[in-house]
Amino acid sequence: MSSKDRILARIRRAASGPADTEIPRDYLRVHGARTPAERADLLAAHLTEYRAKVHRTDEDGLPLLLARLLTGSRTVLAPPGLPPYWLSAADATRVHDRAASTPAELDAVDSVVTGCALAIAETGTIVLDGSPDQGRRRITLIPDHHICVVRVPEQVVDSVPEALERLDPTRPLTWISGPSATSDIELDRVEGVHGPRTLEIVLLDTDAQWGPCLPMSP
Amino acid sequence: MTAVHLGMPAFPASPAFPAFPDAAREAVRDDVLRANLRHATHTIRDKRARAVGELADWDRLRAAGKAVKDHTLAHLDRYLLMLEASVTAAGGTVHWAADADEANRIVTDLVLATGEREVVKVKSMATQEIGLNEALEAAGIAAYETDLAELIVQLGHDRPSHILVPAIHRNRAEIREIFTREMGSWGRPAPADLDDSPAALAEAARLHLREKFLRAKVAVSGANFMVAETGTMVVLESEGNGRMCLTLPETLISVVGIEKVVPTFRDLEVFLQTLPRSSTAERMNPYTTMWTGPGPSKGADGDGPSAFHLVLLDNGRTDTLADATGRQALRCIRCSACLNVCPVYERAGGHAYGSVYPGPIGAILSPQLRGTGSPIDATLPYASTLCGACYEVCPVAIDIPEVLLHLRERVAQGGPVTRRGIRVRLRPAHGHTAERAAMRAARRLLDHPGALRAGERLLARARRLAPRGLPGPGRAWTDTRALPAIPAESFRDWWARERGSTRERGTSPRGRGTPR
Ligand code: SF4
Numbered sequence: 001m002s003s004k005d006r007i008l009a010r011i012r013r014a015a016s017g018p019a020d021t022e023i024p025r026d027y028l029r030v031h032g033a034r035t036p037a038e039r040a041d042l043l044a045a046h047l048t049e050y051r052a053k054v055h056r057t058d059e060d061g062l063p064l065l066l067a068r069l070l071t072g073s074r075t076v077l078a079p080p081g082l083p084p085y086w087l088s089a090a091d092a093t094r095v096h097d098r099a100a101s102t103p104a105e106l107d108a109v110d111s112v113v114t115g116c117a118l119a120i121a122e123t124g125t126i127v128l129d130g131s132p133d134q135g136r137r138r139i140t141l142i143p144d145h146h147i148c149v150v151r152v153p154e155q156v157v158d159s160v161p162e163a164l165e166r167l168d169p170t171r172p173l174t175w176i177s178g179p180s181a182t183s184d185i186e187l188d189r190v191e192g193v194h195g196p197r198t199l200e201i202v203l204l205d206t207d208a209q210w211g212p213c214l215p216m217s218p
Numbered sequence: 219m220t221a222v223h224l225g226m227p228a229f230p231a232s233p234a235f236p237a238f239p240d241a242a243r244e245a246v247r248d249d250v251l252r253a254n255l256r257h258a259t260h261t262i263r264d265k266r267a268r269a270v271g272e273l274a275d276w277d278r279l280r281a282a283g284k285a286v287k288d289h290t291l292a293h294l295d296r297y298l299l300m301l302e303a304s305v306t307a308a309g310g311t312v313h314w315a316a317d318a319d320e321a322n323r324i325v326t327d328l329v330l331a332t333g334e335r336e337v338v339k340v341k342s343m344a345t346q347e348i349g350l351n352e353a354l355e356a357a358g359i360a361a362y363e364t365d366l367a368e369l370i371v372q373l374g375h376d377r378p379s380h381i382l383v384p385a386i387h388r389n390r391a392e393i394r395e396i397f398t399r400e401m402g403s404w405g406r407p408a409p410a411d412l413d414d415s416p417a418a419l420a421e422a423a424r425l426h427l428r429e430k431f432l433r434a435k436v437a438v439s440g441a442n443f444m445v446a447e448t449g450t451m452v453v454l455e456s457e458g459n460g461r462m463c464l465t466l467p468e469t470l471i472s473v474v475g476i477e478k479v480v481p482t483f484r485d486l487e488v489f490l491q492t493l494p495r496s497s498t499a500e501r502m503n504p505y506t507t508m509w510t511g512p513g514p515s516k517g518a519d520g521d522g523p524s525a526f527h528l529v530l531l532d533n534g535r536t537d538t539l540a541d542a543t544g545r546q547a548l549r550c551i552r553c554s555a556c557l558n559v560c561p562v563y564e565r566a567g568g569h570a571y572g573s574v575y576p577g578p579i580g581a582i583l584s585p586q587l588r589g590t591g592s593p594i595d596a597t598l599p600y601a602s603t604l605c606g607a608c609y610e611v612c613p614v615a616i617d618i619p620e621v622l623l624h625l626r627e628r629v630a631q632g633g634p635v636t637r638r639g640i641r642v643r644l645r646p647a648h649g650h651t652a653e654r655a656a657m658r659a660a661r662r663l664l665d666h667p668g669a670l671r672a673g674e675r676l677l678a679r680a681r682r683l684a685p686r687g688l689p690g691p692g693r694a695w696t697d698t699r700a701l702p703a704i705p706a707e708s709f710r711d712w713w714a715r716e717r718g719s720t721r722e723r724g725t726s727p728r729g730r731g732t733p734r
Contacts, residue, residue: 004314007476007532010639011295014540020292023285027278027488046501103432103466123494123502136521137465137507141458161487169448169483170308172522175506180458183498184367184383185390185416186254187261193366193420194427195458195505 029161031122036153039121040203043156046124050178051191052199062149062204063089066113069147069200073110077139081132082113086149097139106142112196113147114140117173118155119201120163124178126150126201127163129171137172146196148176152203237593238601242566251387251567258386259558265499266555266611272501273491282488284615286480287549291539297446297479298530304449308511310526315473317533317638322353324529325438325471329359332469334435338427340453340460341365342440343381343552344473344531346574347587350438361438362404362430364459366423373400379568379576381554382497387567390414401426427459437463437523441474442551443489444528447482450510451528454493454503464507470523475531477548489551492613497553534587540636543624547582549614556608556618562601571598578608582621589637590629590644599625 001009034042044054057065067089070076076092087094095109115133119126126148128134140146150156157163167173180195191197270276290297302312315321329337337354339345339361351361351372363372370385371378374396378384385393394414401408401422406429408422439460443452451472453460464470480486494503512526539545557563557577568576572594573584581602585595599622602608608618628635632646 002314003316003320003532006316006639007314007530007536008295008298010532010536010636011298011476011539013639014536014545014636015292015294020289021285023289024278024282027275027282028273031273031275050500050504107428107432120502125502130521137461138521141461141465160490161484164484164487164490169445169450169508170510172510173506173508174461175502175508177500177502177504179504180456181504182366182420182457184365184370184385185393185419187258187383187386188416190416190420193424193457193459194364194431194462 028159030158032158034121034158036156036207039156039158040152043119043121043124043150044201044203046121047178047201050124051181052124052178052201054201054203056152056203056205058205062086062202065202066090066147069202070111070113073145075108075110077106077109077112077143079114079133079135079139081135082115083133087113097135103138103142106138109143111145111147112139112143113149115149115151116155118157118163118166119150120157120160122159125163126176127167128174128176129167131171137174140174140176141195144192144196145198145200147200147202149202149204151206153207236572238566238570238572238597241570241572241594242562242601248567250389252565254387254389255564255567258380258383259560259564262382262499263555263558263611266496266558269495269499269501273495276492279488279492280613280615283492283551283613284549286485286488287477287614288546290479290481291477291545291548294476294479294539297481298476300446300481301444301449301479302530304445304447305511305526305528306449308449310449310511310528313527313529315529315531315533318348321348321473321529321531321533322350325350325473326353326357326359328469328471328527329354329436329438330357332436334359334469336360336362336430336434337436337438337471338362338364338430338434338463338467339368340437340439340455340463341368341384342438342473343574344440344475345438346378348473348531348533350473362427362434364427364430364463365455366420366457366459369423369427370396373397373404377569378574380557381552381576381579382557384568387569390416390419393419397422397426405429427462431459431462431466434463434467436469436471437467439463439470439472441472441478442493443486444474444479445481445483445486446479448510450483450508452486453507454490454505455507456498456504458505461505461507464509465522467523469525469527470512471527471529473529473531475533476535477550493551493553496555496611496613534589536639537589537636538583538586540641541586541624544582544586544621546616547579547586547621549616550579550583551614552579553613555611555613559607559611561603561605561607566601571601573598578602578618578622579616582616582618582625585625585629589635590625596629599623599629 047054055065063085066086070090070092073092075095076090077095077097078087079097114135116126117129179191179197179199180193181189181191182193183189305312313324315324335358354361363369367383367385370388370393379387391414394412397408398412406426412418412422439453441451442454453464494500509522512524538548556579560578563577571580573580575583581598585598588595590596602622604619606619628644632644634641635644
């Protein structure tokens with residue numbers, strides 16, 4: 001008898017329990033009603049609380065903002081599907097991610113700029129799914145500085161249930177809520193143990209009706 | 219059914235582990251340990267209460283989490299087969315391991331087949347439970363723990379003492395000393411001028427481990443959840459070491475208990491809300507990685523491992539499933555909230571539980587997974603004041619006190635149990651006369667809900683005080699284990715005074731408040 005058969009047989013002998021109950025789904029889908037602007041504000045507040053740096057701009061202001069955030073970076077890695085104009089004003093040498101790039105090569109890159117699949121306001125989370133504007137998992141992991149652009153309002157959802165239903169489970173999913181952190185030593189929080197030490201989120205206003213947004217932080 | 223001698227427990231308690239009261243007595247004398255633990259548990263528990271309070275629907279999420287897990291356990295065969303099919307369809311390979319030895323053998327063979335002699339590891343309770351590191355070492359394979367706390371434990375030749383923060387019994391000076399002394403023999407040494415600030419220590423760990431991440435070809439992980447319908451594996455973490463291990467190596471081997479399966483991708487919406495808040499008191503943990511097989515889109519372009527192996531681990535779980543009362547322990551999502559509110563854990567420390575599962579959940583899980591044959595496993599069901607705090611915080615509503623009483627009864631009086639899939643009758647444990655008396659005392663309390671409620675409230679209030687026994691009807695029940703002391707007023711006086719105002723408001727035999 002294989003272990004699989006043995007385990008399944010044990011389960012079948014063991015699992016004679018009470019009749020099945022329905023799974024109650026009466027928990028909230030969203031915690032509170034928000035306008036798109038409030039949703040973006042909440043996202044920004046929660047990300048800031050987890051020590052991500054949050055910036056706001058519109059399509060016209062994006063290249064200059066990214067150029068400013070990349071000041072001091074000699075190299076910037078961009079996934080293949082990143083809109084070219086995003087980095088049009090940046091001085092940093094653009095490095096392309098190739099399948100053959102080794103972890104050691106990535107380790108030498110200063111910054112990485114990506115888009116995202118969506119962001120969750122209630123938890124302060126961005127989710128990457130490996131789409132062409134986000135690239136491979138490793139590029140947002142090894143360099144020490146990650147800038148992630150979130151299109152507002154369309155990429156911002158309120159809650160975890162709303163996020164899951166928009167995501168494709170067959171894609172590689174990476175959920176990021178603030179920079180890498182540990183509290184293992186006397187519960188003192190330290191950022192940047194292994195993942196990027198600095199996480200910067202750019203909320204990119206794509207809705208002209210919103211009018212100009214003021215930058216969140218200098 | 220006749221009594222039979224039980225075979226070796228599935229993951230035996232080391233003979234070195236003394237019975238819980240003895241181990242606890244030692245820990246209670248260790249002032250540094252107790253101070254570290256108190257600071258840690260109180261900090262986390264206060265933060266947690268705030269994080270949970272933010273969700274108006276916490277009770278409903280908790281009920282849903284409980285129901286998802288119960289439903290899955292009731293159809294575990296179906297969901298495991300579904301999971302196997304989805305993981306296989308996504309390009310992964312599924313292995314089934316009935317016990318620790320088999321799981322260790324499978325992992326060792328998989329690693330050897332790659333030609334590699336070292337692996338990086340993501341913190342995982344399941345691999346600690348089966349003693350995987352030791353098994354790999356015996357086969358000439360070095361296993362490197364990459365979670366900072368696990369690294370501290372491993373370098374210190376130590377054992378973890380908490381589910382979430384395994385090195386919480388160590389302070390910064392001790393950690394500095396361990397890093398300085400040990401890192402050099404494992405790889406990149408600690409900087410010569412290492413100071414003991416958490417930032418400097420974390421940086422030393424970063425440098426030490428990065429060298430390993432960048433060259434590792436094989437990683438071993440556990441998983442927080444496995445989705446049957448899609449074959450998606452989920453790992454929650456904070457530091458990024460998990461992402462490193464799950465992304466960079468070519469081969470990924472995940473060892474996961476069979477109870478970690480959930481039916482649908484949607485079910486994650488419950489646990490991704492309850493686990494981080496209940497565990498680290500955050501709205502969301504910094505990193506969550508989900509992957510579905512190695513998949514052509516991942517393996518081919520070098521994004522993520524090109525080979526994925528899932529080892530499904532039984533190791534006493536089906537025996538636990540066979541116990542209608544005890545099986546609820548399999549709902550556990552390892553958030554560690556129950557540890558942080560437990561007055562016994564706070565004083566005894568994690569090591570006293572003689573298992574990788576400390577605290578209240580350890581007190582009900584270890585004796586079920588391993589059987590109650592060893593002194594430590596026979597006494598673990600008594601490692602509790604039954605104050606009910608663990609039940610109230612548990613995000614999947616495991617009634618830990620109920621299972622504790624059930625296990626006490628089993629230890630004291632014997633009865634039917636399932637070991638390695640075979641139903642046997644357990645004899646009353648020798649040398650547990652005290653426990654039998656304790657059971658009787660517990661019974662008496664249970665028959666008098668008012669007394670229990672009063673006693674519990676008293677204990678809850680007395681949690682900050684030094685341990686002593688419970689007077690009155692509870693004495694026999696508590697005199698062999700550490701208990702919080704109670705105020706000068708005697709139990710009986712207090713009860714008499716309180717009685718008038720606390721006349722039964724309900725008929726529940728245990729009278730714990732409903733969870734908030
Ligand atoms: S028993 Fe409940 S509270 Fe304790 S670790 Fe498991 S899920 Fe968390």
